[in-house]
Amino acid sequence: xxxxxxxxxxxxxxxxxxxxxxxxxxxxxxxxxxxxxxxxxxxxxxxxxxxxxxxxxxxxxxxxxxxxxxxxxxxxxxxxxxxxxxxxxxxxxxxxxxxxxxxxxxxxxxxxxxxxxxxxxxxxxx
Amino acid sequence: xxxxxxxxxxxxxxxxxxxxxxxxxxxxxxxxxxxxxxxxxxxxxxxxxxxxxxxxxxxxxxxxxxxxxxxxxxxxxxxxxxxxxxxxxxxxxxxxxxxxxxxxxxxxxx
Numbered sequence: 001x002x003x004x005x006x007x008x009x010x011x012x013x014x015x016x017x018x019x020x021x022x023x024x025x026x027x028x029x030x031x032x033x034x035x036x037x038x039x040x041x042x043x044x045x046x047x048x049x050x051x052x053x054x055x056x057x058x059x060x061x062x063x064x065x066x067x068x069x070x071x072x073x074x075x076x077x078x079x080x081x082x083x084x085x086x087x088x089x090x091x092x093x094x095x096x097x098x099x100x101x102x103x104x105x106x107x108x109x110x111x112x113x114x115x116x117x118x119x120x121x122x123x124x125x126x
Numbered sequence: 127x128x129x130x131x132x133x134x135x136x137x138x139x140x141x142x143x144x145x146x147x148x149x150x151x152x153x154x155x156x157x158x159x160x161x162x163x164x165x166x167x168x169x170x171x172x173x174x175x176x177x178x179x180x181x182x183x184x185x186x187x188x189x190x191x192x193x194x195x196x197x198x199x200x201x202x203x204x205x206x207x208x209x210x211x212x213x214x215x216x217x218x219x220x221x222x223x224x225x226x227x228x229x230x231x232x233x234x235x236x
Contacts, residue, residue: 040147048230049233051158052157055154082134082137083137111145114148115151118148118154119151121155122154122155
């Protein structure tokens with residue numbers, strides 16, 4: 001039997017039951033995205049005008065592919081939390097809100113998987 | 127106040143703009159024909175305007191995010207600094223967008 005009082009269980013977790021996780025994760029991914037997005041901009045600028053064979057060749061380089069995979073994960077986590085905040089602030093109907101939050105999660109995961117699949121396919125030279 | 131809502135708007139724009147990056151990556155993973163087809167879309171005037179807007183939204187959201195990280199430390203809340211950071215975000219985002227597109231013009235001919 002637990003000797004913890006109910007207060008101890010609730011403390012610092014708030015009504016959402018997961019405390020400041022989203023707040024913190026949004027900051028961690030923000031810092032990661034800062035570097036990864038700058039990397040993406042640099043990559044896209046240098047790849048402008050390049051043909052398909054060059055793109056394929058470039059993506060076999062782990063130093064290119066790994067930051068892109070990191071961006072796929074960090075970027076979609078960040079945008080999911082950001083959109084969740086927007087939905088929670090502006091969508092007040094409970095049913096619509098739940099649907100919107102679910103679609104938000106699906107969208108973020110779909111974007112992440114599509115990026116990861118494409119990058120891996122190119123990296124492994126298929 | 128205005129800058130706070132702009133941070134949300136650029137964030138939402140980047141959210142849906144992620145489809146552009148996905149489209150480009152899927153095209154590259156599909157093959158040369160489809161890749162060239164997608165590039166031809168990006169090369170149209172509406173395509174370029176969307177990409178220019180995407181660049182600016184990314185730069186504005188990035189600098190706005192840095193501003194929020196500074197505020198997270200508890201610093202920069204006096205009105206002079208808030209004003210400075212707001213205008214700095216706007217000016218910086220325009221300058222960075224211009225620099226990126228100048229570099230892009232140098233690499234790919236626009």
